[in-house]
Amino acid sequence: MKKRGTIVGFLAVALVAFFVLNWQPVAAAEKEVRLGVISPSSGNYADQGAAERRGITMAVEEINAKGGILGMKVRMIIEDTETDPAAAARKAKKLIERDKVHFMLGGISSSCAIAISEVAQRANVIYFNTNTNSDACTGKHAHRTNFRVGPSNHMLVFAIGPWLIKNIGKKWYFMTHDYSWGRSGTAVNRQILKKYGGTELGEALIPLGTRDFSSYLIKIRNLPTKPDVIMCTVGGVDLSAMLEQVHEFGMDKDYNFGFTLRDYPDVWAVGPEKNIGYFAVEWYHKLDAPGVKEFVARYKKRFPNASIPVPENCCYNGYIGARELLRAAQRAGTLETTPIIKALEGYTFSDNMKYNPTTIRSWDHQFIQDVFIGQAKKPEELKEDPTDFHKIIGYMKGEEVARTREENPVQLEPYR
Amino acid sequence: MAILETIGVEKRFGGLTANADINIQIEEGAITSIIGPNGAGKTTLFNILTGYYKPDRGEVHYLGQNITGWPVHKIVRKGIARSFQVLNIFNEIPVFENIRLAVQADQKKGFHFLKSTSKFRSINERAEEILDEIGLFRVKDVITKYLSYGDKRILEIGIALASRPRLLLMDEPTSGLPSSETERVKNFIKRISEKMTIVVIEHDMNVVLTISDNIIVLHQGRVIAQGSPQEIKANDQVQEAYLGGIV
């Protein structure tokens, strides 16, 4: 009986302590800028989330080292989306209501980003979604307060697709992750086939969470016509598993694979042996653009023990997103939402570690930027630098690949 | 007239035959005992009669109606009630509630869902009547599991009575009771037998021979004898198979 009493007492004290620690009202005086970082640290995209948080941390620390913005230090308040849109919406509410953040950024998962942006728009809080690619984020679910830092699927596919048609072949087979991101990727690919006169040999719809691709690979092996390109819009863990099995079934030797997007952590997981194909890349740490080398060096200094030793695309987008958001507040001279939005819309910056400047498009809030075309290096090419997985074989300017106003007829909400 | 009749009932579990070719008639208004050694298939027979098991072969007729394969609750509503060998009462609720539930089932009020149980006067009154009848009124608010074993036995039967059965099947009502209590239960059975037909599974030959009008002897799943106490006592086969030197 005594033991039980102790346990309950302990629990009660712990509870009270938690409440006291956590529920203290936020200091009323505006002495700091509160940046809500909302990105996954559990669930399917936990590692991408960690990567983007590293980028965000770097941007915030660099700005704070220079004295912050508007004379105030920037404080990050981090919440986990659990890669679950319902949880993401809840956490966004928490950041807005309780922590009273001035703006939010983060994302990775398009579905989480859409859920967050819905909440943010209603509360009139700026939200930068980093590292999402679904066209819906700046299309069907575009909002006045919502900005997308990374390129959209459309941009990625229109970078890699025409290149594949020209250089590899016109007969394509699709492997599509069977959810909105995957299907929108394949839909854009079909546009490309139509535009450039290619043929589609079929499509395999792969359920999310598929661990075993053998049946699909066998199916491809038995196609009556051998495809020139197997165009994959498969992501995350499933992509790692797929690369594994493509290698296992020896398909990497006799087939060409194209990928709508390649996240660096996925290749890092499977290693150089199984890294294959041609793909679109958002950013790469070996780009020959101004500022890249310095950025990589700063990253290595700041995160000597990071699981991935170089900054990759998620980290880059996190960094750029956080930096531009804070800079815009500085330009606007206030933390109010509407002036910052106005300071962002149509803004162009060139210290973006890419070849051409990036523009924040005013009518759909898409960051228009260079998209790169990459090819997987052979394992022996990695001798000198084990992190250098990709060969960058070309790039497309943002305006050449982004959707036009006709293709994406969005109407943002009025300013509030 | 037979109130209950089985025709060639058979039940197997895997390779074991629990009941084979059982043909019995239960006389209305009488007390019938079923005896037999452990594992003779007595409880299985009860389970078949009450619809808990479906026989592999054969039929069960009740009041001239074929009830084979009917679900338990339907058979119970037809007027067959049962008490169990292992105590089978609701342990976590008061004694009164046990009886009340049974009366509630009898009055078909189970699906009323917005009126408090205390507002159903006819149920509550009837339940108190029954408690009075079986002599458990004094403990009506006690949580059932704290009752004495004998009281639990009585309660078990009381629950069965609440559904106003025409036919009551009792599975070893005296098992585990001290002799004084056995006497109490025996008298109780005698008393209620005036109102209904009773079938008992019983080991205590003393009880069997004093209360029974008819005795059915089961051995290895088959009926080996059937008749009045005197006939059974005189039956050599029964003596050999079961009674041994007891009587």
Place this chain on the structure above:
Amino acid sequence: MAEFLSQLFNGLVLGLLFGVMALGFMMILGVMEVINFAHGALFALGAYFALTLQKVLGYWLALLISPLIVGVVGLVIEWTAVRRVYQKDPLFGLLMTFGLAMALEEVIRIVWGKIGYSIAAPKFVAGPVAIGFLWYSKYRLFMALLSLILLTAVWLFLEKTPYGAIIKAGVSDSEMVLALGKDLKRLRTLVFGFGASLAGIAGVIAGPMWSLKPTMGTDVLMPSFVVVVIGGIGSFWGAVIGGLIVGLSKSMSVLVWPRLSDLMMYFIMAIVLLLRPRGIMGEKSLLEQ
């Protein structure tokens, strides 16, 4: 036709692995009446231990030792926590293993990090092989062989050893084991450890194919459930047949309608439930009704 046969073959190979996975799950379910949610996490642990061990000891020793360590983890879990919920409301066992699964997954994140890993298959089974029309992965053939050996070993253990007889009795009725006068407590601990190491070994085998992620356990848990529901609780052959059915449903639905490949097993499960509620090989037990 060639594709049909290839898919059929592939389905069977996958089915064997699901069988191994589900067998451990089912033994724990049958003997302890505990739905072991942590089975997936143990599967993942097997793969992660192998990842670390093979760097030091090489593949073969990793294949051998990793399941043993997982088995020990299973024993510890049983000994400290799970044994306290036997014979209680099944909800407790369910929640307990659910919590353990979460905690173990997070432990993997803490120890090995959030990023994915790849285990290299041993050299002699790396790459593809062509057998007539069938172009197949050598590693999977190796895996099929391994699974077959495992299944045979488990079968021999269940059929030919006294412990097997007790476990089988326990599967249908734990009271019977008590009646046999055997030490139920120890039996349960051992079965839990054994089931855990079966999950571990499935993890080691699957690692080189499916690549490693902290969430990998969650993803393979559901097929085990479905296998057990289809095959029926308490039957060795139920687990094997259920595994094969799930494997085949995954590969064959790719031929017909790939979108269904995940849903298919649930549909099959629903049909089995309609026609034979206790599963194909399941015996009627006190668990139902």
Place this chain on the structure above:
Amino acid sequence: MKIVRYMLHPMFIIFAVFLVAPIFIMRVGGMSLAIEVMIWAIFAVGYNILLGYTGLPSFGHGLFFGTGAYLCGLIQHHLIPGTWISILGSMLGCSIIAGILGFFLARKRGIYFALLTIAFTQLFFFIAFQWDSVTGGENGLMGIERYPLSIFGLFRIPIDGVLSYYYFVYAILVASIVVLWKIVHSPLGSVLYAIKQNEVRAKYLGYNTWMYKWVSLIISGLFAGLAGALYAMLQHGAFANPIHWTRSGDVVMMVLVGGGLTNFFGPVLGAAIFIALRDIVSTLTEHWYLFYGLLIVFIILFLPEGILGYLKVGQTSRKMISVEEKWSPSLSGGASDGHP
């Protein structure tokens, strides 16, 4: 004196606490969290009819919660944009689904019941996730609105604000708890509890236990649908994830933590504690799943009766605990005799 007794009744205390809570919560923020507590409380108390009273351990009740959210959105998008109609539609829809699944489920109990609920929730998850032309797939069904309440066309009460929505949910919470309280203390409730204790005996009283279990599933499904619809309106969206089995432990934990197996009001306390803890711990540490997992284990090991059960609150007239007992005490004697 009667008034004092009423005021000390847990129902009154709960209603009073939630009534005045905004005064404090508005200061620190977190109204959405408080609303969430009430929504989950509705869900958990309804679910407890199934778990605590009928003794059926469903581990897939997210199915009804998630489906309720979707139905709410679908009705708004495709039928009539209105608050009442979408809520009532969700409740009706979920009880129909519960009724259909009940044909399979109500014949089972114990662990088999749990297995099947898990399998069904996964089936629904995949359908919700893949059928994106209807459900929005992984992006969820967005744009679910809180339309102003209109009472006989006379008033229009806006519930779009946080505070107004709080009191809207509060009113529904009060109504739900009163209705469920009545059910529990009605003949129906008494039969359900009898089934939990001893299903075979209940059958032998002449109750069609199958039908009662089925009804119990429908009741819990109905309230889950209600909670789901309210949740969709809170989030302005409906998502597939709450249906996934990895989320199905949440509501069970709420019931258990509070002491729902022994007390009608346990789930309300459980919902409050669970949501507050999850919120706090997930902010404090990245590895909050570890703590969550261990907390579950801890509670099962040391507090299996939940907090109210442990404190022995409110167990005077109706002792509900039966967790120490073996799950199916039924007929074991009969069965052993049946196997000669």
